[in-house]
Amino acid sequence: MSAAGRVVLVTGAASGIGRAVAQAFAEAGDRVVVADLDGTAAGRVAAELGALALPLDVTDPEAVAAGLERVAGELGPVEVLVNNAGIVAGGGSLVDLPIEIFDRVVAVNLRGTFTVTKVAAAQMIEAARGGCIVNISSIGARQPTAGLGHYEATKAGVDALTRTGAIELAGHGIRVNGVAPGPVHTPMTAGLMTDPAARGAWESRIPLGRIATPGDITPLVLFLASPQAGHITGTVVQVDGGQLLV
């Protein structure tokens, strides 16, 4: 696999962390696919980055298969996959959370990661040139916050898929790793960040004293997808200002 000019597919790339990751790969000279449920936003971001827009719902296996076939036809098989699409969809204790919210978050974060991995990894195996998969997890997979159990369970599942993928795909030269951010300033957290009390509560948990920006997350994603990380697979690395330590 070449170091640049690779076909890089980022899900949920029209906003937040995914957008920043897509931009960083594009600036490194890779051929980026901006895949997102919001097709209009995907088109806008892709135009800004000189990338290919792919309207895509990761919860729809047929759409995923068709979308990745389109990518293979237009750019070639996917060489780097970043499973970033994710939602929180609300909060609530395990007693109070509506089961519909639990099902929605599982469908996007966990089942969506599985579905896109399944199709992209099959493309990588067929192309026989190796590949990289980076899953965007969360430190919530390892550190609970009351009211977010549904979301955190999906990210723990994503970490499990990362490890299984790493051993199953290693023989094909495909590495699978995860990046686990702590809280990050994005549209997902915008509501929380405008509430000074909520923001202060989050900041007080972070030894480095500030909430991350998407630009804090992107370098690790690019590194894990690079040849320099050629002997790293099955890891999930936190980018959390030290929050997991306390």
Ligand SMILES: NC(=O)c1ccc[n+]([C@@H]2O[C@H](COP(=O)([O-])OP(=O)(O)OC[C@H]3O[C@@H](n4cnc5c(N)ncnc54)[C@H](O)[C@@H]3O)[C@@H](O)[C@H]2O)c1
């Ligand atoms: N923001 C944080 O504090 C934070 C912390 C840890 C982990 N994460 C993870 O980072 C990833 C990106 O989060 P963000 O904060 O940038 O969120 P965001 O809301 O800014 O962006 C998420 C993007 O995913 C897209 N999306 C939603 N459902 C989709 C679907 N079914 N198919 C395809 N695309 C879909 C949305 O349209 C949106 O463009 C998520 O997996 C999230 O869980 C975020």
